[in-house]
Amino acid sequence: MDRLAAMETYVSVVEAGSFSAAGKRMDLGQPAISKSIAQLEERLGVRLLVRSTRGLTMTDAGQRFYDHAKLAIREADEAEQVVRHASASLSGKLRVSAAVSFTCLHVLPRLDTFLNRHPDLEIDLALDDRNIDLLEEGTDVALRMGTLIDSSMTARRIARSPRLVVGTPEYFARAGVPKAPADLIRHQAIVYSQRGGGQAWSFSKSGSEVAVAVSGRLRVSAAEGMRTAVLGSMGLAVASRWMFSPELESGRVQAVLTDWQLPPIDLWAVFPAGRLVTARARAFVEFVEQALADGERTPAA
Structure with missing residues (x-):
């Protein structure tokens, strides 16, 4: 019996919660999964899993x-990964x-460089501000922002950006420029309703430290909606520098209250729990990390 394959099967069973679910994840029949676990327990001489009406439970040895x-x-x-990444270009679908x-x-403006580096690689890019179930969606890696709540996920922080209060010159000419956080209560705030907003x-x-409860007539559930509303001079918003970097450089958007700091926002590479991190996913994350670092070193226009 392949010891590593048996370990992978056992880990998959534990994390999937049943033999049948693990079989679907590994594209194997349930009898094959059951046989592998039975052989593993026989070789080790201990019981790893206990079946009950409520599912599978690990023994102390199993844990x-x-x-x-x-x-x-x-x-x-x-x-x-070290060997493959160093010796060959990537292939398959990411x-x-x-x-x-x-x-x-x-990412997209720079992605051509990554694809040219790996001509046999295909990327399926699902754009969504929500936190999806990576295993259920068959996702290899997700780029997520903010604080990660699920501690079971395999994640690595790859970048950090300051948050700013931003608006257009047209909005500030109409509503005035806030001089202190307390002034924000008299402004129209565009509220981002996803996690990390509010x-x-x-x-x-x-x-x-000062906390301000802002108010506004517009709440949006997608960052692109917040961008559009700010650029339309509908109000001001709190956003990462990443969100408005082109407009901040051009002057189309201005940051105010810059002598005050807001909590920064982190960018995480998140990998599905219980699955191996592929060379494709690892290389993509390294590419994004390097691209953002290069962007930070590029002088503003």
Whole structure:
């Protein structure tokens, strides 16, 4: 019996919650999964899983084996990735999930370079501001922003951007320029309703912290909608520098209250739990990370 394959099967069963679900994930029949687990338990001489009407439960030995098996699988995969990444171009299909505006502004304009580097690679890019189920959608890697709530996910922070209060010169000419966070209560705020947004904006300066409850007549659930509303001079908003970097450079959008700091926003590469990180996904994340770093070093126009 292939020891690594048996570990992968066991980890898949634990994380999928049943033999049948693991079989679907691994494209194997349930009898093959059951046989593999039985052979593994026989070879180890311990019971790893207990079946009940409520599903599968790991024994103490099963929990210890699961923890070590995941580590062994990860290390084996990393060894393969190093060799493959160094010796050959990538091929096959890479499925990526990413936020709409960020990807259109900072990834898609540079993606041709990555594809030219790997002519046998195809990318299926799903643009969505929501946090989807990576396993259910068959996603290899997702680019997510903000604080990650699900601690079970495999994730790596690849970049960080400051948040700013932004609006157009036309809006500020009409409504006035806020001089302090408290002035924001008299402004129309465009509220981003996804996680990381909301109506409570927290500022800090020289050790002092101020929280302002803003109000506005417009709430949007997608960052692209917030961009459009700000550019249409409908109000001001809190957004990452990434969100308006072209307009901030051109002057079409202005940042105010710049002597105050808002919590920065992190960009994470998130990989589906229980699956090996492919060389394709790893290379793509490295490309995005480098592209953003190069962009930060490029002087503003």
